[in-house]
Amino acid sequence: MLPELSRPFDGDMIMQKKKKLLRLLKEKEQGAVPLKIAVLGGSTTSDIIKVLELFLRDRGIAPSFYESEYAQYWNDAVFGNKELDEFKPELVFIHTTSRNIEEKPRVGEDAQSVADKLEREYARYERMWTRLSEKYGCVIIQNNFELPSERLLGNREVGCAFGRIDYITRLNCRLYDYAQSHKNFYIHDINYLSAAYGLERWHELRHWHLYKYAMSVSAIPEFAYSLAGIVCSVMGRNKKVLALDLDNTLWGGVIGDDGQSGIEIGSETSEGQSYKRLQEYVKAHKELGILLTVCSKNDPENAIEGLNHPDAPLKPNDFACIKANWDEKWRNLDETARELNLLPESFVFLDDNPAEREIVRTQLPEVTVIGFDNPEECIRALDKCGFFEVTSLSADDAARGEMYRANAERAAAERQFATYGEFLQSLEMRAEIRDFDPVHIPRITQLTNKSNQFNLTTRRYTQTEMEQTAADPNYIRLCGRLTDKFGDNGIVSVVIGRKDGAALHMELWLMSCRVLKREMELAMLDTLVEECKKAGIEEIIGYYYPTKKNGMVAELYKQFGFAQTSSDENGNTTWRLETANYTPKTTAIKINGD
Amino acid sequence: MDKLDKNTVKSRLTEVFRDVFDDEDIELSDSTTADDIEAWDSLEHITLISAVEKEFKMRFTMKEVSGMKNVGEMMNIIAERAKK
Numbered sequence: 239m240l241p242e243l244s245r246p247f248d249g250d251m252i253m254q255k256k257k258k259l260l261r262l263l264k265e266k267e268q269g270a271v272p273l274k275i276a277v278l279g280g281s282t283t284s285d286i287i288k289v290l291e292l293f294l295r296d297r298g299i300a301p302s303f304y305e306s307e308y309a310q311y312w313n314d315a316v317f318g319n320k321e322l323d324e325f326k327p328e329l330v331f332i333h334t335t336s337r338n339i340e341e342k343p344r345v346g347e348d349a350q351s352v353a354d355k356l357e358r359e360y361a362r363y364e365r366m367w368t369r370l371s372e373k374y375g376c377v378i379i380q381n382n383f384e385l386p387s388e389r390l391l392g393n394r395e396v397g398c399a400f401g402r403i404d405y406i407t408r409l410n411c412r413l414y415d416y417a418q419s420h421k422n423f424y425i426h427d428i429n430y431l432s433a434a435y436g437l438e439r440w441h442e443l444r445h446w447h448l449y450k451y452a453m454s455v456s457a458i459p460e461f462a463y464s465l466a467g468i469v470c471s472v473m474g475r476n477k478k479v480l481a482l483d484l485d486n487t488l489w490g491g492v493i494g495d496d497g498q499s500g501i502e503i504g505s506e507t508s509e510g511q512s513y514k515r516l517q518e519y520v521k522a523h524k525e526l527g528i529l530l531t532v533c534s535k536n537d538p539e540n541a542i543e544g545l546n547h548p549d550a551p552l553k554p555n556d557f558a559c560i561k562a563n564w565d566e567k568w569r570n571l572d573e574t575a576r577e578l579n580l581l582p583e584s585f586v587f588l589d590d591n592p593a594e595r596e597i598v599r600t601q602l603p604e605v606t607v608i609g610f611d612n613p614e615e616c617i618r619a620l621d622k623c624g625f626f627e628v629t630s631l632s633a634d635d636a637a638r639g640e641m642y643r644a645n646a647e648r649a650a651a652e653r654q655f656a657t658y659g660e661f662l663q664s665l666e667m668r669a670e671i672r673d674f675d676p677v678h679i680p681r682i683t684q685l686t687n688k689s690n691q692f693n694l695t696t697r698r699y700t701q702t703e704m705e706q707t708a709a710d711p712n713y714i715r716l717c718g719r720l721t722d723k724f725g726d727n728g729i730v731s732v733v734i735g736r737k738d739g740a741a742l743h744m745e746l747w748l749m750s751c752r753v754l755k756r757e758m759e760l761a762m763l764d765t766l767v768e769e770c771k772k773a774g775i776e777e778i779i780g781y782y783y784p785t786k787k788n789g790m791v792a793e794l795y796k797q798f799g800f801a802q803t804s805s806d807e808n809g810n811t812t813w814r815l816e817t818a819n820y821t822p823k824t825t826a827i828k829i830n831g832d
Numbered sequence: 833m834d835k836l837d838k839n840t841v842k843s844r845l846t847e848v849f850r851d852v853f854d855d856e857d858i859e860l861s862d863s864t865t866a867d868d869i870e871a872w873d874s875l876e877h878i879t880l881i882s883a884v885e886k887e888f889k890m891r892f893t894m895k896e897v898s899g900m901k902n903v904g905e906m907m908n909i910i911a912e913r914a915k916k
Contacts, residue, residue: 254883257854257871284875448878448894455882 239606243296245623249459256288263295269785270300271473271698276327276376277303278311280338281452286465289458293466297475308450311338315366318373328700329377329469330370334363335428335452336383336406345391349399356405360412367416367423375702377422377472379465382410384432387441421680422701424468424629431464432457467624473698474687477606477625478580480523481571483589484534484541484562487616488520488552489513493544494536504549512613517551519617524556527635528626529578529642532560533570533587558642567594568601578642579751581690581787586625588616630680630701634728644725645752651724662757662826665722669758669827671731671765674708674715681729682717685750690787692759693748694780694794712737714769720758720827727753731762740776747780747794760823763798765830767820779803780813798823836914841888841907848883852876862904888914 304325306314341355395403432440442454490502502510541562561570582604610616655661718731731749735742780795800813866872890913
């Protein structure tokens with residue numbers, strides 16, 4: 239990621255150098271995921287799009303844009319137009335603001351009349367969303383309404399039937415109700431954003447009158463960063479791990495010198511309180527499915543002693559991995575990533591020491607490093623980074639920390655067996671491998687968009703595309719859940735093949751790396767061949783498209799017993815398997831209750 | 833308050849132009865207009881004005897933003913109003 243685009247960034251500098259930044263991003267871009275975004279604006283959107291593109295490319299998404307003519311958001315959404323139809327947006331961002339509210343209350347207007355206006359105003363929006371969703375099956379991101387810059391009635395703008403802020407607040411609540419009951423619809427909270435930025439600075443009236451920007455041009459980077467957070471999350475680009483230093487990061491003081499009773503954590507002192515608050519904030523990330531790890535220069539027993547402080551919210555078993563030693567931190571982070579079967583790019587690292595941060599930045603640049611000087615600032619830095627933006631929360635997310643801990647127990651169990659085969663048998667594994675169930679689509683989409691290593695085609699799907707695939711009789715789909723005596727791993731593998739006569743073309747084959755070397759891929763293959771035979775499929779055609787990250791599966795189809803039929807200069811390979819003479823390969827997993 | 837001399841204004845303004853248009857070859861003169869710089873359209877004008885205001889810690893009036901005919905006029909306003 240470019241340092242210029244990382245928080246804390248200088249918004250004015252980004253605006254000034256945006257052309258150069260875009261050039262730099264494009265020069266070093268590799269394997270970015272394309273995404274078609276339509277921006278339907280109620281005010282000027284030009285620079286919003288340019289800066290949004292910077293933040294998206296910085297996180298591996300290569301957007302192309304449709305931009306509506308000035309303030310044509312409603313016409314484009316409701317009536318459509320040829321250009322937009324041909325563009326086929328995967329994501330639509332509706333950039334409306336309080337300036338686009340058409341039905342406004344008059345001073346002294348009675349409550350019923352205001353309520354009718356609000357209903358008509360809201361209906362305009364709902365009509366757009368319904369239309370867009372029916373027509374394009376796209377993800378929709380809608381701004382809510384920010385507070386206005388002036389208050390004619392003063393404080394009476396709230397708590398009064400015709401108060402404008404009262405009206406905007408109610409209108410926003412209608413938007414939120416819709417968001418709660420509709421998938422693929424997300425609110426971009428500019429009401430919060432403008433407040434955090436400062437409402438008076440946000441409403442730069444010159445920029446409205448001169449250029450019809452609904453906010454100060456200087457606020458555009460904040461706006462675009464926030465919007466990019468939603469897009470990245472929808473596209474499965476969230477970070478997965480929060481790696482933490484200990485001394486002067488999770489508590490005040492140095493545990494090795496000060497001892498458990500000497501460190502600052504808990505309710506006794508103001509410093510202790512702020513570290514406690516930080517620990518609580520960090521710990522809450524577990525509910526989002528974020529893994530917590532420790533990366534600290536300490537003797538291991540001292541680290542554990544600190545984490546066992548009676549007033550500390552975080553305990554040793556809150557962490558998926560604890561590295562407390564005197565090695566270089568970047569080496570420890572790299573090793574943690576390997577142990578968890580994750581990529582360093584899914585890590586966010588927090589450390590109070592600027593020198594340590596700099597070493598990690600230079601030695602392991604894939605890891606995102608967040609800087610701060612004190613615990614209060616640390617919470618804000620973490621909160622504003624947007625790397626853990628929640629757009630969907632599956633049951634698997636909350637249980638993820640548990641799953642990784644179960645993996646550590648498995649690793650310990652493995653050492654007790656003479657052969658790996660015996661170990662696998664001892665796990666008493668059971669797999670549920672079925673067609674997609676509607677309730678599992680969010681998890682299937684999430685897994686599909688964030689799997690990079692065990693992924694043959696690295697094809698990405700929006701939730702809507704996944705729903706369409708799930709409903710299409712021309713596909714054979716399987717999703718696999720693996721359970722063993724240590725726990726449930728959740729849905730860990732997804733396979734999608736498109737039928738073409740007696741052939742099945744594999745458009746997607748992926749698996750979560752947390753179940754590597756467990757025969758789960760064989761269980762998926764066995765089940766796929768069985769389903770193929772039922773459907774009269776005689777041959778399965780597999781495709782491998784190499785990326786920087788999926789080298790581990792370059793030979794997968796060969797290991798499966800497929801014969802290679804072609805390869806090109808880019809390393810793309812094609813493979814073929816006849817289903818007729820196939821014999822099942824799984825030995826250690828019971829599939830679908832057999 | 834001392835006024836900025838015109839050469840200082842010109843060299844600092846040139847840097848801003850080079851940043852905004854991502855073109856290190858830009859040379860400014862009094863008579864430079866939007867027609868002379870290919871990427872200088874009405875949309876980039878916004879970025880340019882904001883960047884100039886920030887560089888010289890001053891503000892243009894709305895009339896000036898839409899009325900400036902060439903770089904010379906811009907430099908005169910800056911030299912008049914900018915803080916050293």
